Amino acid sequence: MPTKETVANALSQFETIFLGGNYHDENLCTALNIVRNELQEIDKQSNSISSDVKNQLLVVLQSFEINLFRQCLVRIFAEMSSTIVFTFFDTIRFQSMIDLETNPSMSDFYLKISLAWLTNDSTINYLIQQSLPSSNEINIDEQFLNLFCCISARAVFYKTSGSSSLCVSRKMTPTFFESTDGTDRLLRAFITYLNGYFIDDRQHSEGVTLILKWLLNMADIYGYIPYFVKTNYPEAILEWMKKPRDCNDKISLETWFLVINIFYNFARHRIGVKALNKLKALDILKEWKNRYFTELPSTDMMKTFEDTVLAYYLLYVLLLEPKEMKRENISSIENVLDHIIERTVQAFNSSQFNCGLYNVTEYLASLAKLGVNDKFLLYFISKDGILDLFIRKFLEFNHSCTRNDNVESTDLNTLICASLYTMFWSISFQSDYSTKLKENNEFIEFVQKISTNESIDENIVAMKRAAKGILFNLDLIQTDLQPIDDTETDDDHVKAMISYAHKDTKLCQTLVSKLEGRVRGDVWVDFIKLKPPYEDDWEEIACAITQCDVVLMLVTENYCTSKSCRREVIHADKRNKRIIPIYQGKEYQPEDWFEIRVGSATFVRFGDSKSDGKVMETLLNLIHATDKRKRSLNKTTSHETPILTNQQQTIAYIVPNPVLSVSSVLPRTQSISSPMMEDFRPQAMSFEPTSDTTPNQTLPTINRKPIEQWTNAELQNFLQLPPTMLDLSSGQAALTYIRLLTNDDSLIDEYETRMRHRGFSREQFANIITS
Known part of the structure; x- marks a missing residue:
């Protein structure tokens, strides 16, 4: 049975003798014979040897070949001028570029060769400068680094340009670059190399630009973003951005363009956003912009400047937390929205749905993020033709998503469609636009169809959730229309329901633990009563609101920017439910839409001048005030008609009149x-x-x-x-x-x-x- 160790030892022996110049040593032939015999045995017993064993041997052989080839070139070029060396590597590079452009299908071949070289020990050692070879050897290693970074970056570009879905797919991660010990070492070694330039002020080299382009093309693929977070790229880039520089030591605009786009790619993924917000990235980003974008560049750099500003805006929006979004006023965000809207229109008009470096889904993601804020939403949908454009594209991509003949674009079409559903969920909250949506029969037909879709695909689930929200806002979905029989309910038994944002789950769990055993009745909260994912169970949540006596609303920035929470507020308000808003902190004030709906309700506030214990007592008194209200209502004699407000009426009362x-x-x-x-x-x-x-x-x-x-x-x-x-x-x-x-x-x-x-x-x- 052939073993990796046998082959590795034989190759090591051969390399030592060969590089020592003992070309006539009989052990050279003996070592090669061992390797040949092992490979011949594999060929004979191929069916009985696992793919893992074969792959391990191939890695050993590739490493040997790379090291031997490298050492040979070092010896050959030792006697030549640097000009010849540069020309030799440039010739190979341009030949590869032409081959890739002519035959994009060769991308996988070039990627495999490049990654084998880049993850080799000699390359890693050069990047982290653990070995200090002669100056000529360093020169050769730099040339190899530049060559294979350039080739592999171009190969990735051709793969992604031929398939937009490759960059945006949440369901499938390409396998040509995987998270292994070798690739992790490479990614960390790149940071060490780049730190020499950004932190240690080493002179700029072509290698810096080529590595950044390689990182940008790799990070453009959604499935690879966690690899970069795992290897500490968010921390590294923030350190680069934080370092103060004098006017003679500024990083070029072209370099920052690459860095800020790599950074933006991280923020496209929830794992990236979480890591960046934990590091207070938004504050560092603002400071960086103030240092580098206070003055306009020369005319020849204006295009790069505008593209970098756009990348900054997209990144800024994705990093905005509800608290920061609330502090933004419309005048400061208008420029951001204008840039994004303009590029969104251009991307929709493109055959590849791109504008610049970005896919239309990336522009829509930013608009959807800002659209949870009413003032920002109304600003951009009120622009001439924008709402009509979104409706046209909504219908167009709904048609595309229902056809199966174009498999390649399915992921992209579905993601665009999901983004538009999210957008229209926000729009449907606005009474000025809801009538137009309601009167569009084709629009309503698609929304109703997707609301009953049983697919477990992540994007379809998001579309279904948004569709139900749209139908609810347009009064096209029926919930709990029958009167509730409370005749057998215990007057002393309170039914309380807790409404909260899932980003505040820990806060809600704390509240539930404090209420436990102190409420005379039942406390309904989704993480106890339902199975995850809780937010998909709107019917059960609506029923809980309808049947409860009082709704406790855990109101935070996350709550007011959640469309699901807004729907729960509307549902409770329409049914004239007693509502107790629960605020956190003495400074917090809810959004206007919440105050309009619930502003007159009696609230409690934790973290104010009163102790949490006193606030909890107040909250419990407010919850149990429902008891008195129920007992008072039950004193009505059986022949008397109950007093109802319009919000409490059901179909049973309305149809006869x-x-x-x-x-x-x-x-x-x-x-x-x-x-x-x-x-x-x-x-x-x-x-x-x-x-x-x-x-x-x-x-x-x-x-x-x-x-x-x-x-x-x-x-x-x-x-x-x-x-x-x-x-x-x-x-x-x-x-x-x-x-x-x-x-x-x-x-x-x-x-x-x-x-x-x-x-x-x-x-x-x-x-x-x-x-």
Whole structure:
């Protein structure tokens, strides 16, 4: 049975004798005979020898051949001028470039040769300077380094340019570069070599640029990013960026362009973002920009400058945590959004869906990240033609994702589609745009179809989650429409539900442990009641909200930027649930959308002037206040009709009275005496007919849908009023508007204290709060 050790020992003996110049030593032939016989045995018994054994022997042989070839060249070139050496290596390099361009299929061949050389001990030792050979030998090693970095970087470029999916795929990691002891040593050795330039101020060499290009092309492949995080590249690059430099020692713009793009690639992966944020990368990035981009460059460098700034913007957005995003104002982010939107349009118009170095999915990822903030979202979707472009591309890529004839682009198409679903989930929260989405039948058809897809593919799961969110926001998904029977519920038994962002899981677990055994009833939280992934179980979460007595909301920056959490808030608010916001820290203030929905609720705040123990007592008192409310309601005699607000009504109450009746949507204790309501009746209105408003002399067609589900068009058809007189976005908005006109205390309170001073009319407020 051939062994790796036998072959390795024979080759080592041959190398020692040969390099010693003893070419006539009989042991040379003996060593080679041993190697030949071992290989011949493998050839005879090929079927009985494992691939692992064969690969191990091949590695030993490759290392021997590389070392022998290197030593031979060192001896040959020792007698030649450096000009001849440079010309020799340049000739091989250009020949390889031409071959790769003419025959891209040769990429794998060139990659294999290059990686074998780069991961060899002689190359690693040169990179980390553990061995100190003669000056001529160093020169040869530098030439080999440059040659194989250049060839392999170009080979990776041709592989990725021929397949965009290779760079973006989350499902498949290419195998031509794998995380092994050899590749880990190479990546760490590259850091040592580059530190000599960035940290130790060694003179710039061609090797620095070629290594950076090699790193950039490798890091452009999504599946390889964890390899770079594992070998401490985030830490290394941040050290390069932090070092102060005087005006005579500045790094060139071309070099920073490569560095910042490598850095950006790391932030494309969740593992990379986590590592970078842990190292406070955003602060270092800002300081770096202030040092290097205070002045415009010369005209010939302007293109590189603009491309570097774009890379900075994309990286900056991906590193933004909710806390930092909240501090950003629209004026400071406008330039970022303008750059990204412009490149997004260009990428969509490209046959390869690229603009510059970046794929359209990378631009969409930045827009989706900023889109969780309402002010940023409204800024870019309000630009001329942008929403229409997104809708067109949404329909186009949904068509592509449902076809299987183009396997190569499936990953890319699916990722683009998933990004657009995420974007439209954010857009669907905005009442000004929800009607347009709702009236696009093809759009709704695709959303409904994907919402029932059972695929476990990561992108499809994300699309399904977003689709359900879109349908919910557009009032096209039905949940818990039947009244809940509480007749057998214990009055002293509280049902509390905890709503939180999954990024705050540890915080929620702490809260649950403190509540344990102290709540007289049941505490519902997804990580106890459901199986992971919890965020995909919207129906169960919605049911828990509907059936609970009180919703505890763990409100943080993460909570307010989570679309799933926003959906839970809306669901709880529409069902008129008692809500207790729980804040962390005395400085924290929630986003506007949350205050509009829940601003009048009584909250508790941990980390304020009161001790956590006192705050917990307050929280428990608020939770148990539900007991008293339930007992009070249960005192109603069996023949009395319960007092319901419009938010608590279900289909069972609305269907028997399909035509809008003010009395049916108000608390029974309130009477309609407002003179404004008398003018609200259609028959009392008088206006001149126009081209788009024709008086209807008959009663409008009865709409059998619950009022909460009426669209703007259905509402206008019933009201028979021109939009200039009253323009409510939905049936839900109409119900809210009536509550305002009839002095619903809780709603009037919120309107007067939070919205009126901002110039919002009752009509606008009703549209906003039900969006």
